[in-house]
Amino acid sequence: MSIKTIDPATVSQPVLHHYLLSAVAPRPICFASTISATGEVNLSPFSFFNVFSSNPPILVFSPARSGRDSSTKHTHDNVLEVGEVVINIVNHDIVEQMSLSSTAYNKGVNEFVKAGLTQVPSEKVQPPRVGEAPIAMECTVDQVIPLGDGPGAGNLVIARVVLMHIQEQYLTDGRLDTVKLDLVGRMGGMWYTRCTPDSLFSIPKPLAKKGIGFDQLPKLIKESAVLTGNELARLANVEQIPAYTNLLWQDDPAYQELSKGEASVEDYHRLAQRWIGELRIDDAWGLLMHHT
Ligand SMILES: Cc1cc2nc3c(=O)[nH]c(=O)nc-3n(C[C@H](O)[C@H](O)[C@H](O)COP(=O)(O)O)c2cc1C
CATH class of the missing domain: 2.30.110.10 (Electron Transport, Fmn-binding Protein; Chain A)
Structure with a gap:
């Protein structure tokens, strides 16, 4: 640059x-x-x-x-x-x-x-x-x-x-x-x-919440070849990395389709990217923690 x-x-x-x-x-x-x-x-x-x-x-x-x-x-x-x-x-x-x-x-x-x-x-x-x-x-x-x-x-x-x-x-x-x-x-x-x-667009940021920050993102997520700074910021805005008792995101047809074939880490990151765009942050975290 x-x-x-x-x-x-x-x-x-x-x-x-x-x-x-x-x-x-x-x-x-x-x-x-x-x-x-x-x-x-x-x-x-x-x-x-x-x-x-x-x-x-x-x-x-x-x-x-x-x-x-x-x-x-x-x-x-x-x-x-x-x-x-x-x-x-x-x-x-x-x-x-x-x-x-x-x-x-x-x-x-x-x-x-x-x-x-x-x-x-x-x-x-x-x-x-x-x-x-x-x-x-x-x-x-x-x-x-x-x-x-x-x-x-x-x-x-x-x-x-x-x-x-x-x-x-x-x-x-x-x-x-x-x-x-x-x-x-x-x-x-x-x-x-x-x-x-x-x-116009809005950025959800409840005043009460303190996001974990980029420094607490797992290295492989932070270094994703797919996710942008804006998308990582949405992930880093959670109070803590969600606990994964809820695996309902695995029923999502797009995920089912990916997991049938030879999907790469990037493919999973692209699906997580889509979910982040749809503000399905917990689902994106679940997917990323399973496929990074
Ligand atoms: C959208 C817009 C913003 C402007 N902002 C400024 C400014 O911040 N400061 C400034 O000195 N002139 C600014 N101008 C230029 C003044 O409006 C211009 O010099 C004007 O003739 C000053 O009028 P006055 O001498 O009657 O006060 C701006 C012009 C436009 C169209």
């Missing part, structure tokens, strides 16, 4: 920007509504964004200096003038309007108007929220930390949620429904990702 190694000090800012943003992805999108001291409303997207704490409820995002002339973004200037922001969440229904709003319009131009989005008055802060957004969070700004002063330098905005609005249609039994939300994320370059049912 050949590796390209990059020392940030030896590459230009745009090149490093490309590597960092393509590597750290997908990123959620903060659609930030702010207001200047003279009352001019601004709306811009930022994918240097995340939730950092739920108690207190803290969101962070970073309007960076321009890579061309190091100028600061209007959003940055606004949060320094009026320390409030509404962070709207972007789903697929508004992704193109969000992108349009990222145009470098002159200061004072209201991107709600440019992007055709609805300005809904906030309750606790001055900037309005995006009526079309599935979720909007009214925030006060705790701190703005400059991370540099050259081209591309970020400014870490630490924002505290003071009120959250959720469109009821995205709730199922009172909880936010990931499938209904249809969220989007920013990748490197022009790429975005969309959280459709096809692209």
Whole structure:
């Protein structure tokens, strides 16, 4: 395996920007509504964004200096003038309007108007929220930390949620429904990702459970020519290697078929692989312990 190694000090800012943003992805999108001291409303997207704490409820995002002339973004200037922001969440229904709003319009131009989005008055802060957004969070700004002063330098905005609005249609039994939300994320370059049912998967991990870990996997299973790291991780997620009083898996027709002929260890591992995929973890363990 050949590796390209990059020392940030030896590459230009745009090149490093490309590597960092393509590597750290997908990123959620903060659609930030702010207001200047003279009352001019601004709306811009930022994918240097995340939730950092739920108690207190803290969101962070970073309007960076321009890579061309190091100028600061209007959003940055606004949060320094009026320390409030509404962070709207972007789903697929508004992704193109969000992108349009990222145009470098002159200061004072209201991107709600440019992007055709609805300005809904906030309750606790001055900037309005995006009526079309599935979720909007009214925030006060705790701190703005400059991370540099050259081209591309970020400014870490630490924002505290003071009120959250959720469109009821995205709730199922009172909880936010990931499938209904249809969220989007920013990748490197022009790429975005969309959280459709096809692209979603879950990893069963009961909080109470402590998996045995890779180091406790029997050597011949760990060194299987068939099983992948993901599949071994599912095996290593059991609290203990299951005891084999239950041999019902031996009645499985696929196993019966294999054991009739001259099956190799790999053949058995491939069947175990299928069972791991079907979350039949105990059955896969039974098969592997018998045929490794
Ligand atoms: C999806 C998306 C994500 C973006 N993320 C960032 C970001 O995290 N930081 C940044 O400085 N600019 C980001 N931009 C570019 C800004 O949105 C753009 O510079 C915008 O014009 C800033 O507006 P303002 O000067 O009105 O604040 C992003 C653009 C898009 C479309």
